[in-house]
Amino acid sequence: MKLFVFVLNNEEFLEEVIQAYIEAGVTGATILDSEGMGRFLTYEIPLFSGFKEFMKGNKPYNKTILSVVSSQKVVDRVKKLVESIIGPLDNPGTGIMFSLEIDWAAGLIRDEEDTL
């Protein structure tokens, strides 16, 4: 099992991204409203207001999607589908995706039928 985290920079793609999750076999996720450090720094701390120019192209607010997935295979499927929607994650300003191994979890509902 893995904790799969995706920070989606452009919120406009959220619906399509969630559909991609479902298609890839991720049946549950938690979606958090989030904010980039750059926006907070330059708009909320007056000392750093002169750095707004360096934040151009970055979205002020984003979505962080947390999900627990069964295997690397699911991660790969989600990544491929998500990149078909938002473009390669190597492109600046698209998002950040990573996973971590989970050694224990409770409360997860397994879909016995959906193992492929």
Next chain:
Amino acid sequence: MTLLQSKLPVQSIHIHLEYDSKEEVIDRLCKTCSVGPDDDLFNAIMNREKEIATYIGDFCAIPHAHIASLKETVVTCASLSRPVTWDDIGDEVILVFLLAGPSANASVHLRLLSQLARMLHNREIRNRLIDATTPQEFHSCLFSKEG
């Protein structure tokens, strides 16, 4: 040696300068920076000040600006023998750290600005800097307590 230490040699520290205005202080510090003559650092700094003053509280200010032709960030600083008014609401400043960073890359500039702001919020460091009577003493105060 930390990043700030590498950017702020003793020669860049000025003790107990006597000026009557913020503009005079900034002008003096700009002239001590090794920024090319074609770059109007003073105007860049003052334009940034007009946006919102760089007073950070407790008699400290960190004026700064980005300069297109700069290759690396430069830092200079001063303590003032008498406070000068820094902003529209009358906040007064005794410690001034001036930074100029390259327009193309803000990362070092940002790190230095953050480090200075954090250090200057430490009352003990601040008081020792204000009381320092030589650049060497100021330098020691700054870096003996640096975290």
